[in-house]
Amino acid sequence: MTVRKNQASLTADEKRRFVAALLELKRSGRYDTFVTTHNAFILGDTDNGERTGHRSPSFLPWHRRFLLEFERALQSVDASVALPYWDWTVDRTARSSLWAPDFLGGTGRSRDGRVTDGPFAASAGNWPISVRVDGRTYLRRALGASVRQLPTPAEVESVLAMATYDMAPWNSASDGFRNHLEGWRGVNLHNRVHVWVGGQMATGVSPNDPVFWLHHAYVDKLWARWQRRHPGAAYLPASGTPDVVDLNETMKPWNDTSPADLLDHTAHYTFDTD
Amino acid sequence: MPELSRRRALTAAAALTATVGVQTVSAPATTAAGAAGGHDHGSPASFDEVYKGRRIQGRPTAGGGHHGGGHHGAGYAVFVDGVELHLMRNADGTWISVVSHYDPVSSPRAAARAAVDELQGAKLLPFPAN
Ligand SMILES: [Cu+2]
Ligand SMILES: [Cu+2]
Numbered sequence: 476m477t478v479r480k481n482q483a484s485l486t487a488d489e490k491r492r493f494v495a496a497l498l499e500l501k502r503s504g505r506y507d508t509f510v511t512t513h514n515a516f517i518l519g520d521t522d523n524g525e526r527t528g529h530r531s532p533s534f535l536p537w538h539r540r541f542l543l544e545f546e547r548a549l550q551s552v553d554a555s556v557a558l559p560y561w562d563w564t565v566d567r568t569a570r571s572s573l574w575a576p577d578f579l580g581g582t583g584r585s586r587d588g589r590v591t592d593g594p595f596a597a598s599a600g601n602w603p604i605s606v607r608v609d610g611r612t613y614l615r616r617a618l619g620a621s622v623r624q625l626p627t628p629a630e631v632e633s634v635l636a637m638a639t640y641d642m643a644p645w646n647s648a649s650d651g652f653r654n655h656l657e658g659w660r661g662v663n664l665h666n667r668v669h670v671w672v673g674g675q676m677a678t679g680v681s682p683n684d685p686v687f688w689l690h691h692a693y694v695d696k697l698w699a700r701w702q703r704r705h706p707g708a709a710y711l712p713a714s715g716t717p718d719v720v721d722l723n724e725t726m727k728p729w730n731d732t733s734p735a736d737l738l739d740h741t742a743h744y745t746f747d748t749d
Numbered sequence: 750m751p752e753l754s755r756r757r758a759l760t761a762a763a764a765l766t767a768t769v770g771v772q773t774v775s776a777p778a779t780t781a782a783g784a785a786g787g788h789d790h791g792s793p794a795s796f797d798e799v800y801k802g803r804r805i806q807g808r809p810t811a812g813g814g815h816h817g818g819g820h821h822g823a824g825y826a827v828f829v830d831g832v833e834l835h836l837m838r839n840a841d842g843t844w845i846s847v848v849s850h851y852d853p854v855s856s857p858r859a860a861a862r863a864a865v866d867e868l869q870g871a872k873l874l875p876f877p878a879n
Contacts, residue, residue, distance in 0.1 A: 517850055518876065522840040530839075587869055608835075608847050610872040621852065648840035658851070659839070666851035677867070679835070679847040 477546065477744035479696070482559035482573055482689055483566055484747065490578050493559065494594045496552040497685055498601050505548055510606040510682045512728060513541070517679035522646040525718045527727055532641040532711060533720035534657050535698045536734040538691050540726065543743055545688060557744065560692035563668050567625040569618040579686055581618070588615035588674055595685060604675065604683050614684060615674030622670045630662040635701050640711045645719045652701055656694065665694050699740055700749060710734050792825050796858050803830055803868075805861040827861045834864050835876040847876060 485493070500506040516528030516537075528537045542558060549556045566573055574581045580593015590613070595602040597613035604612050637652040647659035658666030668690050669676050675683040682688070702708075714721045723733045792809035799805075807827040827834045827846070835847035836857060843853035844860045848867045854860050864873070 514847075518835060518847065521837065607874065608876060609868055609874055644840065646840050659853075669851040670849075677849055677851060679850045681850075 477557045480747040496549040514679045530647040536737040561689035563625045564628045583616045590614045617673030807857040832873040
């Protein structure tokens with residue numbers, strides 16, 4: 476059984492294996508198909524039209540399935556690997572071991588945002604940015620430059636306390652747990668972390684930065700925590716909602732899984748804590 | 750997924766071709782009916798300026814007719830040095846672009862300026878790039 480661990484508690488060997496599997500997916504071309512898929516949904520999901528991956532109730536199950544696909548790809552390279560998560564309420568500075576050269580590497584240099592250390596630095600030659608929206612082919616970051624603070628535990632707590640999963644109009648204007656976790660409204664959790672990292676993470680091609688997976692693995696864990704906190708609360712909407720994925724409707728691009736199929740993460744993995 | 754991306758790429762390419770002939774001069778301020786999504790609000794005015802050495806332009810677009818099911822119509826188009834920047838309007842009237850997709854700003858011009866800041870001189874690629 477896959478156990479997703481806090482990135483801060485990984486051993487040196489676990490970090491090494493995770494990085495090696497990422498580099499192998501990149502080398503084989505499989506990694507970039509995930510970036511392409513994500514960008515297609517980012518561009519296509521709109522508040523007044525069809526919306527599946529983002530700004531909609533299926534934000535959480537869609538990313539859960541997307542991460543599962545990615546984790547299975549990693550495991551096809553090295554069966555011992557699981558996706559770690561980044562608890563950004565705790566590891567909240569650029570000095571965190573997450574950003575050390577033996578793991579994801581650090582922030583970008585000021586002149587052009589280029590990451591210059593770690594396995595994903597352009598200079599190492601193993602991480603070309605090929606699915607991109609501008610001419611730059613190197614991984615960039617600007618940790619903490621566009622927004623100073625990552626979300627706090629108290630801010631996370633305030634969102635976990637929201638008892639309703641999602642509400643009409645089921646988009647970026649909604650009240651409820653999903654949209655506050657996604658960050659279009661209120662204290663802003665998920666969106667703010669993308670902005671805090673900067674570089675490609677702030678764009679539609681955000682999975683170009685491997686931290687994407689660790690960020691979303693933690694967002695996914697927060698969904699699981701919310702479910703435990705509110706055992707009576709269900710995924711919404713239940714049925715008959717135009718442009719929105721209802722509980723038992725299948726999701727693109729897989730077309731074989733509904734939110735209902737993804738509510739229980741323990742069928743696929745567990746977490747090291749909780 | 751490749752199928753979806755390809756369809757989007759083709760639609761985007763068609764949209765660029767369709768608009769390329771009319772982007773020479775800044776149009777007068779208009780409030781075109783946001784016909785694309787049946788928006789009940791008008792589009793912001795056009796703009797055309799040089800910001801940090803780069804030409805940014807924006808204007809309302811004539812409905813979403815060419816967006817048949819692929820890339821959505823924002824009802825407004827923005828260009829950086831003549832290359833269209835993918836733009837999206839949120840339900841609350843704020844805007845994001847593909848280079849700052851998680852950070853809403855108040856207007857298309859602000860999104861264009863944010864893009865120029867983000868690009869640090871790099872060339873924008875026609876969307877979606879791949
Ligand atoms: Cu996403
Ligand atoms: Cu995200």
